[in-house]
Amino acid sequence: MNNHTYEVAIIGGGVCGTALLYTLSNYTNIKSIVLIEKEADVASLNSHTNSNSQTLHFGDIETNYTLEKAKKVNAGATLVKNYLLTKDREKKIYTKYHKMVLGVGAEQANKLKERHQKFKQLFPDLRLIDKQEIAVKEPKILAGRKANEEIVALFTKEGYAVDFKLLAKSLLDNSSNSTDKDIKLLFDTKVQQITRADELYKIELGDRTIRAKVVMVAAGAHSLLFAKSLGYGLDYALLSVAGSFYFAPGLLKGKVYTVQRKKLPFAAVHGDPEVHNSAIARFGPTAKVLPMLERHNYTTICEYFQTAGLSLKAVLSFLKILSDPIIFKYIAINFIYDFPIIGKRLFIEEVKKIVPTIKLNDLTYAKGYGGVRPQIVNLNTQALEMGEAKIVGNKIIFNITPSPGASTCLQNALEDTEKLIGFLGDGYQFNRTQFLNDLSTQAATR
Ligand SMILES: Cc1cc2nc3c(=O)[nH]c(=O)nc-3n(C[C@H](O)[C@H](O)[C@H](O)COP(=O)(O)OP(=O)(O)OC[C@H]3O[C@@H](n4cnc5c(N)ncnc54)[C@H](O)[C@@H]3O)c2cc1C
Numbered sequence: 170m171n172n173h174t175y176e177v178a179i180i181g182g183g184v185c186g187t188a189l190l191y192t193l194s195n196y197t198n199i200k201s202i203v204l205i206e207k208e209a210d211v212a213s214l215n216s217h218t219n220s221n222s223q224t225l226h227f228g229d230i231e232t233n234y235t236l237e238k239a240k241k242v243n244a245g246a247t248l249v250k251n252y253l254l255t256k257d258r259e260k261k262i263y264t265k266y267h268k269m270v271l272g273v274g275a276e277q278a279n280k281l282k283e284r285h286q287k288f289k290q291l292f293p294d295l296r297l298i299d300k301q302e303i304a305v306k307e308p309k310i311l312a313g314r315k316a317n318e319e320i321v322a323l324f325t326k327e328g329y330a331v332d333f334k335l336l337a338k339s340l341l342d343n344s345s346n347s348t349d350k351d352i353k354l355l356f357d358t359k360v361q362q363i364t365r366a367d368e369l370y371k372i373e374l375g376d377r378t379i380r381a382k383v384v385m386v387a388a389g390a391h392s393l394l395f396a397k398s399l400g401y402g403l404d405y406a407l408l409s410v411a412g413s414f415y416f417a418p419g420l421l422k423g424k425v426y427t428v429q430r431k432k433l434p435f436a437a438v439h440g441d442p443e444v445h446n447s448a449i450a451r452f453g454p455t456a457k458v459l460p461m462l463e464r465h466n467y468t469t470i471c472e473y474f475q476t477a478g479l480s481l482k483a484v485l486s487f488l489k490i491l492s493d494p495i496i497f498k499y500i501a502i503n504f505i506y507d508f509p510i511i512g513k514r515l516f517i518e519e520v521k522k523i524v525p526t527i528k529l530n531d532l533t534y535a536k537g538y539g540g541v542r543p544q545i546v547n548l549n550t551q552a553l554e555m556g557e558a559k560i561v562g563n564k565i566i567f568n569i570t571p572s573p574g575a576s577t578c579l580q581n582a583l584e585d586t587e588k589l590i591g592f593l594g595d596g597y598q599f600n601r602t603q604f605l606n607d608l609s610t611q612a613a614t615r
Pocket of ligand 1: 180181182184185186205206207208211212213214215216217220221222224225226272303333358359360361375387388389390391402411413414454539540548570571572573574575576577
């Protein structure tokens with residue numbers, strides 16, 4: 170094992186790392202791959218069942234997505250959907266629910282009407298529905314509202330709640346272990362350091378060192394720290410936005426989103442029935458800025474500050490972002506949502522935007538739930554970058570995956586596989602056509 174040289178090393182066994190292993194092992198002629206995960210199991214952090222909103226985001230009801238962005242996310246989410254339809258016939262990983270985004274008042278209603286016109290070609294199942302139909306689909310949404318309030322919704326029955334941890338397990342189980350391949354899984358193994366020497370990457374694991382020709386760092390927020398240690402991504406820092414949830418039973422039949430707010434990615438509250446229990450809805454996520462790379466793991470505070478760099482440029486960027494009154498007010502109030510007693514009393518006002526008649530007793534703080542969205546701060550523009558960040562270095566890729574990173578895990582795997590094959594050079598091939606055929610709608614409906 171010592172000094173073993175792999176063709177590819179994947180650092181991080183979340184849904185993205187396992188999607189890449191699945192793709193590399195089944196659709197390329199790469200022979201030796203090592204996946205290194207510091208926890209005892211796959212998907213123990215952001216991809217864990219309890220950490221995220223369990224939504225397969227297609228871009229149809231996410232009103233902060235432009236048409237361009239929605240096209241990309243839709244393509245990625247469709248790969249995951251087709252994977253699930255093909256490999257999870259017993260529906261253990263996902264549950265299908267209807268979903269909608271609610272427009273309340275003339276301004277939001279007009280926004281949704283315009284959006285429908287623009288997006289209906291991309292999403293033929295998306296329908297604009299009126300009050301009467303909303304009342305049938307989700308009776309609790311209309312109870313207690315003013316009779317003359319304008320309300321519409323963009324509705325589709327194509328909603329998927331996904332247990333991304335089980336998806337990661339499935340991707341791992343379906344990775345090829347054919348005898349001509351050397352696929353090594355190292356759990357409970359933390360990568361301490363990555364360095365480059367003699368045209369290879371040296372990966373320090375504490376008790377041993379392994380080598381790899383090319384490396385994929387799929388370690389969520391930790392990816393940026395590794396990038397910086399190798400001189401990449403120096404113009405980035407992270408705003409770690411922790412998300413908490415509140416549970417409420419028996420209120421919703423499907424996923425209900427609200428119109429997203431400008432400047433604030435994924436800030437608007439939504440209600441999502443649990444993937445494995447339709448009787449309980451999860452409302453959230455909140456957005457609490459914390460100086461940590463991992464939720465509930467205080468040992469990552471130090472790593473957070475190492476990632477931020479604490480340079481003048483970083484401090485100025487954070488100050489600029491936080492001096493925006495909309496962002497500041499939002500961050501301040503979200504901080505309080507996690508407080509006992511008062512948090513619930515404030516957060517209920519957000520939930521009332523979906524279920525006006527909800528009572529305090531209906532809400533329970535989901536203790537221990539919620540991960541951290543690593544939002545990218547660009548130190549040059551001093552602004553938040555809303556998408557995912559991929560830093561490509563010399564035969565190494567670093568993925569930092571805020572939401573909807575789980576929905577696009579197979580799309581990322583496809584793009585990263587192409588890059589990694591390119592890094593490896595002559596003689597290496599990726600059977601992209603087979604990958605896309607196996608995850609096509611035809612394959613899923615066979
Ligand atoms: C509140 C919230 C709600 C969200 N809702 C959604 C949603 O509804 N839909 C959606 O698509 N996305 C959602 N997301 C985003 C989604 O959860 C992430 O994009 C996705 O899980 C990222 O997967 P990943 O594999 O990149 O990272 P992770 O799941 O975080 O995996 C990274 C792995 O790297 C490992 N690692 C880190 N450092 C090391 C090291 N030094 N050595 C070895 N291993 C290491 C970690 O242990 C971890 O297992 C949400 C996120 C949050 C926080």
